[in-house]
Amino acid sequence: MSTEKNIPYKIYLEENEMPTQWYNVRADMKNKPAPLLNPGTLKPMTFEELRPVFCDELVRQELDNDTAYFDIPQEIQDFYKMYRPSPLVRAYFLEKALDTPAKIYYKFEGNNTSGSHKLNSAIAQAYYAKKQGLTGVTTETGAGQWGTALSMACSYFDLDCKVYMVKVSYEQKPFRREVMRTYGASVTPSPSETTEVGRRILAEHPGTSGSLGCAISEAVEAATSLDGYRYVLGSVLSQVLLHQSIIGLETKAALDKYDIKADIVIGCAGGGSNLGGLISPFVGQKIKGEADYRIIAVEPASCPSLTRGRYAYDFCDTGMICPLAKMYTLGSGFIPSANHAGGLRYHGMSSVVSQLYDDKLIEAVSVEQTEVFAAAEQFARVEGILPAPESSHAIRVAIDEALKCKETGEEKTIVFGLTGTGYFDMVAYGKYNDGEMTDYIPTDADLEPGFAGLPNVD
């Protein structure tokens, strides 16, 4: 259309156009996400029961299904200005390479040292811990982005930070570990001898290379047994999705500024935090009947919690010490096959994203890792940014949708979340470049043991 405004390569909001409130999509959901349950009583977790684990304000945010907007404290707004607003990029080069009539945009969250969107929630969680006068926080990290983000946030607020890092990553990603230590965090490979649950898991599975679920158990135990510490989690929880709504709110504001209406919104899904944050304002409009969008969650075929999981109450961790969450899950015992390189390996999914999916407000697709890395390379070569493997799941589907437009001639507007950069994932890129990367899709029989371990909750 000749009336189309001249859209810049990058849309940056002014600092005074940045959101000053987070948006809680739960307030507008007709079917609320199911509550966390106490694994002993199977009753919904109360404020008092969650207080020993999480900071008070974060418990309030976790339990609040009614308040649509939360003010972002000024100190967090100030910190955000160090690396936000993040640009909404028009992928002109990719469109040209694909020769598609589709208009492609991506929201780039990788422009900070942690290399991902995780800093958006890390700084909020550290802030509330500091406000409460705590000494420090504990957490787990897999590939290391969350641990890095939290280390940065803790050093900013002068809090102690103890990170349990999945052992295989601790050994294979020494640089991530050193970034965390540079920001003052202490990093322990998990499972470790430092916790009871770690010792138990090591006794049962000697030589195990660890898992996220196991590192979570250790971090929770450490937090609850140390005075002045709380546990923080980088994804899955509703409070994290709330903080990550900054991604979607900025995206929406940037689109609105140029009268752009998205047709398709795409995000990769591990625990669901970037996806939940990106889509919140869009799905909110969809629920209220104000606009319609196709919203697509993309997950690895090797860890297909939405597309092949069960919607059931499950443990969030391997040690089974956390509350139960109702989510699309492969079972807390599920571990993706050893050749899986691309992150997004958590067995479950945010309860908010799970409910939206169950209500058919969003779709989900799974993709295999070699096609994900092919998309990553294609993107890197034309758009310049070297994407994280996790983010590249979204790139894959954005490219696929743009190629469909090429066939039909439709000029759809596609928006996807580019959650981070892949500089610490060069071992995986190397495998792909050497032609040694393989795909493995679990069989139904592979998934059975995970499902068999689901707790019995009606």
Ligand SMILES: *Cc1c(COP(=O)(O)O)cnc(C)c1O
């Ligand atoms: C952690 C991470 C993800 C996946 O986590 P979600 O909670 O599903 O967003 C995706 N991309 C990057 C770069 C990450 O660091």
